Amino acid sequence: MQGWEDIRAEVLRRIRARIWPPGGLIPGEEALAQEFGVARATVNRALRDLAEAGVITRRKRAGTRVAELPVRRARLDIPVIRLDVLARGQAYSFDLLADRVQPAPVPVTARLGLPEASPLRYLETLHMADGRPYVLETRWLNPAILPDPAPDFARVSANEWLVTHVSLVSGDIAFTAEPASAREAEVLGIPEATALLVAERTTQGTGGPVTWVRLAHAPGHRVQMTF
Amino acid sequence: MQGWEDIRAEVLRRIRARIWPPGGLIPGEEALAQEFGVARATVNRALRDLAEAGVITRRKRAGTRVAELPVRRARLDIPVIRLDVLARGQAYSFDLLADRVQPAPVPVTARLGLPEASPLRYLETLHMADGRPYVLETRWLNPAILPDPAPDFARVSANEWLVTHVSLVSGDIAFTAEPASAREAEVLGIPEATALLVAERTTQGTGGPVTWVRLAHAPGHRVQMTF
DNA sequence: AAGGCTAATATGTCTATACATAATACAAGT
DNA sequence: ACTTGTATTATGTATAGACATATTAGCCTT
Numbered sequence: 001m002q003g004w005e006d007i008r009a010e011v012l013r014r015i016r017a018r019i020w021p022p023g024g025l026i027p028g029e030e031a032l033a034q035e036f037g038v039a040r041a042t043v044n045r046a047l048r049d050l051a052e053a054g055v056i057t058r059r060k061r062a063g064t065r066v067a068e069l070p071v072r073r074a075r076l077d078i079p080v081i082r083l084d085v086l087a088r089g090q091a092y093s094f095d096l097l098a099d100r101v102q103p104a105p106v107p108v109t110a111r112l113g114l115p116e117a118s119p120l121r122y123l124e125t126l127h128m129a130d131g132r133p134y135v136l137e138t139r140w141l142n143p144a145i146l147p148d149p150a151p152d153f154a155r156v157s158a159n160e161w162l163v164t165h166v167s168l169v170s171g172d173i174a175f176t177a178e179p180a181s182a183r184e185a186e187v188l189g190i191p192e193a194t195a196l197l198v199a200e201r202t203t204q205g206t207g208g209p210v211t212w213v214r215l216a217h218a219p220g221h222r223v224q225m226t227f
Numbered sequence: 228m229q230g231w232e233d234i235r236a237e238v239l240r241r242i243r244a245r246i247w248p249p250g251g252l253i254p255g256e257e258a259l260a261q262e263f264g265v266a267r268a269t270v271n272r273a274l275r276d277l278a279e280a281g282v283i284t285r286r287k288r289a290g291t292r293v294a295e296l297p298v299r300r301a302r303l304d305i306p307v308i309r310l311d312v313l314a315r316g317q318a319y320s321f322d323l324l325a326d327r328v329q330p331a332p333v334p335v336t337a338r339l340g341l342p343e344a345s346p347l348r349y350l351e352t353l354h355m356a357d358g359r360p361y362v363l364e365t366r367w368l369n370p371a372i373l374p375d376p377a378p379d380f381a382r383v384s385a386n387e388w389l390v391t392h393v394s395l396v397s398g399d400i401a402f403t404a405e406p407a408s409a410r411e412a413e414v415l416g417i418p419e420a421t422a423l424l425v426a427e428r429t430t431q432g433t434g435g436p437v438t439w440v441r442l443a444h445a446p447g448h449r450v451q452m453t454f
Numbered sequence: 455a456a457g458g459c460t461a462a463t464a465t466g467t468c469t470a471t472a473c474a475t476a477a478t479a480c481a482a483g484t
Numbered sequence: 485a486c487t488t489g490t491a492t493t494a495t496g497t498a499t500a501g502a503c504a505t506a507t508t509a510g511c512c513t514t
Contacts, residue, residue: 003467016394028494039469044495054304060495061477070390072305074400076452077281077298163297167243173301175450177404177424195422197404223402225303230497255464266499271465287465288507459512466505475496484487 002038007046010036015055015066023068026056074227078173078201080160081127081135090129096154097187098124101143104212108140111202112209119143123158126187133188135221138214145207158211162203166210171203175223184216197221229265234273237263242282242293250295253283301454305400305428307387308354308362317356323381324414325351328370331439335367338429339436346370350385353414360415363443369436385438389430393437398430402450411443424448 011026020026029047033040047064050056054071058064085092103117114120121141127134139158143150151161179193188196199215238253247253256274260267274291277283281298285291312319330344341347348368354361366385370377378388406420415423426442 012394016392022391030494039471040495041470041497042468044497045467048496058495059477060475061493063494069307069310072390074303074305074398076301076303078301078454079298080296083296163299164249167239170454171301172451172453174452175402175424176448177422177444177446179422193420193422195404195406195420197402197424217404219404221403224399225401226399227305227397257464267465268467268500269498271467272497274465285465286507287505288463288509290464455514457512457514460510462509463507464505465507466503468503469501471499473496473498475494477493477495479492480490482487482489484485 002036002042004042004045004049007032007036007038007043008049011046011050012055020066022066022070025063025065028063072227074225076173076223076225080163081137082157082160085127085129085134088129091131093128093131094157095126095128096123097126098122099153104140108212112140112142112212113204114142114209121146123153125153125157125159127157133218135218136184136187136216138216140212142209142211145205145210159213162211166205169204169206171201173199173201175199178216180216188216188218190219194219197223199223229263229269231269231272231276234259234263234265234270235276238273238277239282247293249293249297252290252292255290299454301452303400303450303452307390308364309384309387312354312356312361315356318358320355320358321384322353322355323350324353325349326380331367335439339367339369339439340431341369341436348373350380352380352384352386354384360445362445362448363411363414365441365443367439369438372432372434372437386440389438393432396431396433398428400426400428402426405443407443415443415445417446421446424450426450 011032014020027035029040029043032043036043047056047058051058051064054073055067056064057067082092099121101119101121104114104120104122106116108120109116109118121143123137123139123141125137125139127137137159141158145166153161176198178196178198180188180190180196182192184196185192185194196219197217199217201213201215203210238259241247254262256267256270259270263270274283274285278285278291281300282294283291284294309319326348328346328348331341331347331349333343335347336343336345348370350364350366350368352364352366354364364386368385372393380388403425405423405425407415407417407423409419411423412419412421423446424444426444428440428442430437
C-alpha cells in the first residue's frame with residue numbers, strides 16, 4: 001500500500017475536511033513525498049489525477065491550489081449510432097434522404113470557420129431502430145477532407161466513415177430541446193412541435209474543419225452519462 | 228523532443244494509417260521503447276493516455292490492442308448553477324419553493340437504491356437569471372448524509388452546499404427533451420407543452436445515496452461540451 | 455476431454471535521480 | 485516609475501531498474 005491512489009485519497013480527504021481550504025495553496029510535491037514517505041513521482045501522479053478531475057489547479061512555480069469551486073466532470077461516450085441501436089437490441093438501418101453539394105448557410109460556415117457560402121456536401125440521413133425512426137441526422141461536410149474516390153455514404157453512413165477514417169482533433173457538442181419542425185415531424189412520424197432532444201456537433205480535424213451535424217432524436221430519447 | 232506526446236502522436240498516426248488495424252495487437256511497451264529510443268515509462272505514459280481517450284484497450288499479459296471502434300469522448304463540466312448564470316453576465320437569485328420531508332416516489336428511491344417510500348427531503352428551487360426563470364430544480368435528498376445542524380437551504384442552494392461539502396463518488400446524468408407540465412409552465416412562465424431540456428442526475432456518495440435531481444431548463448438553454 | 459496448477463509475460467506501479475520549463479520575485483539599468 | 489534581465493522555485497517529464505499483479509498458455513492430472 002501507499003500507492004498513488006492512497007495519496008490521492010488522503011489529499012482529497014484533507015481538501016474535503018477543509019484542512020486545505022478552497023483557493024488555498026497546498027504543500028509542494030517534495031514536502032508531501034517526504035511526509036507520506038514515497039517518491040515525488042508518486043505524489044505527482046496523484047496530484048496530476050486530481051488536477052484532471054478538476055479538484056486542484058496546478059501551475060509551475062506558483063504551486064498547487066485547491067480549486068475554488070470543485071467542478072464535477074461527466075464523460076459522454078459519443079456513440080456511433082448503428083452500435084447505439086444494436087446495443088438496445090434493435091435492428092439498425094438507415095435511409096440517405098439527401099446528398100448534394102450546395103452553399104452552406106451562414107451559421108454552419110461560421111461555426112466551422114469557413115468562408116461564407118462555401119459549397120459543402122449536404123447529407124440528410126434517417127437512422128432507424130427496428131424500422132422505426134430513431135434519429136434524423138442533418139450534416140454539412142467539408143469536401144476537402146474526403147479522399148478522391150469519395151466513399152459511398154449510401155452504403156456506409158457518414159457518421160461511421162468519419163469516425164474511422166478522419167483523425168479528429170477537437171470539437172464541441174451542444175444539447176438543446178426544440179419543437180419538431182414540419183419536416184422533422186413528417187420524417188420522424190410524430191406530431192409537429194413535439195419536444196425533441198437535439199444534439200449539434202462541430203468537429204475540426206488535422207486538415208481543417210470537418211463537419212457540422214445536427215441530430216434530432218425521436219421522442220423519449222435519453223442521453224446518458226456517468227461520472 | 229521525443230517526449231511522451233510525440234510517442235502518442237506516432238502511435239496514433241499508425242493506428243489511423245491502419246498500420247495497426249482495429250482490433251489488432253500492437254507491439255509491447257518494451258519493444259516500442261526500444262524502437263523509439265526512450266524509456267518504457269515514457270511509452271507507458273503515451274499508451275495510458277491513448278487508453279484513457281478510448282483509442283486502445285490494455286490488459287495485463289494480454290497486451291495492447293487497437294479499439295475496434297474508436298469512441299469519441301466529450302467532457303461535461305457540471306456547473307454550479309449560480310456560477311453558470313454569473314458567467315453569462317447575468318444576476319443570480321433563487322427561490323426555495325418547497326422544502327419538506329416526505330416519502331419519495333418509487334422511481335426516485337429505486338434509482339438511489341433506497342427502500343421504497345423512504346422519507347426524503349424534498350426541495351423545489353427556482354433559479355433565476357436577471358430575475359427571470361432559468362432552471363426549475365426538483366430535488367430529493369437523503370437526510371442521512373446531512374450534518375446535525377442541517378444547512379439552511381434558503382440561504383445556500385442545496386446544489387452548491389452539496390458540491391462543496393459531500394464527497395461524491397459516482398453518479399449519472401441523463402438529458403431528455405420533455406413538454407413542460409402545467410406546473411413547470413406556470414413556474415417558468417411559459418406556455419404548457421413547450422419543449423424543455425431536462426437533466427436528471429443521481430449521485431452516490433461514500434456514505435450512501437445522496438440525491439436525485441431533475442433540472443428543467445428554460446427554453447433555449449444549451450448544454451455545451453467540448454472534446 | 456475436462457479441470458486445475460504453474461510458469462511466462464505484458465502491463466501497472468514505485469524509486470531515485472536528473473534535467474526541462476514556466477512563472478515569479480527581485481535586482482539592475484534606463 | 486518602468487522596463488528588462490536574472491535567479492529562484494514548483495511542477496513537468498525523462499531514465500533505468502525493480503517489484504507487483506493480472507492473465508494466459510500450456511502442461512499435468514484425473
